[in-house]
Amino acid sequence: MKAIIVEDEIPAREELEYLVEAYSEIEVIHTFDDGLDVLKFLQENETDVIFLDIN
Numbered sequence: 001m002k003a004i005i006v007e008d009e010i011p012a013r014e015e016l017e018y019l020v021e022a023y024s025e026i027e028v029i030h031t032f033d034d035g036l037d038v039l040k041f042l043q044e045n046e047t048d049v050i051f052l053d054i055n
Contacts, residue, residue: 003049005031006038016051 003026007013010033017028026049032038038050 001026001048002029002046003027003051004029004038004041004047005051006033006035007031007051007053008033009053012053020051 003020005013005016005020005028007016013031013033017031020026020028029045029047030041032041
């Protein structure tokens with residue numbers, strides 16, 4: 001399963017990436033700090049899961 005992480009706080013993004021990869025079979029294929037970059041990425045890449053910062 002492929003995932004991306006969208007989080008603007010670097011420590012939170014790094015911790016989430018570590019936890020997902022260490023304790024699941026989910027592969028984090030990319031991380032983002034900006035929503036527009038995510039939209040561009042999704043136009044050309046398939047992703048199964050998005051971990052999204054909503055605040």
